[in-house]
Amino acid sequence: MKVINIAKEFSAYPVGRFYTDGPDSGERFREEFLAPAMKDGGLVRVELGGTEGYGSSFLEEAFGGVVRKFNLSEADVATRLELVADDDPVDQSYLTETLEYIANACRDNKRK
Structure with missing residues (x-):
């Protein structure tokens, strides 16, 4: 299992959607941390605690x-992604x- 602690490994201030929103964006986290960790198909544990908050x-x-x-x-999400919060x-x-965002994206995938 791979573990990613967002506050320690990425940013204490994760905000913004796209790279153009700044270095702490969701796109950067997904592309440079989360997606590479998930590529092999194993379980990835993401620790959400310790930040100063999150932008939606x-x-x-x-x-x-x-x-x-x-x-x-x-x-797939149930076997590949574990989210943990304080x-x-x-x-x-x-x-x-x-x-909720994950569930919505899964529903969108079903419609394709």
């Missing part, structure tokens, strides 16, 4: 985007939001 565009682009990139189903209510809300 970051979460949607990083996680919804990786689902679209690899054309993942909900069953017990803090704010971190739990980011986890819930991220899971």
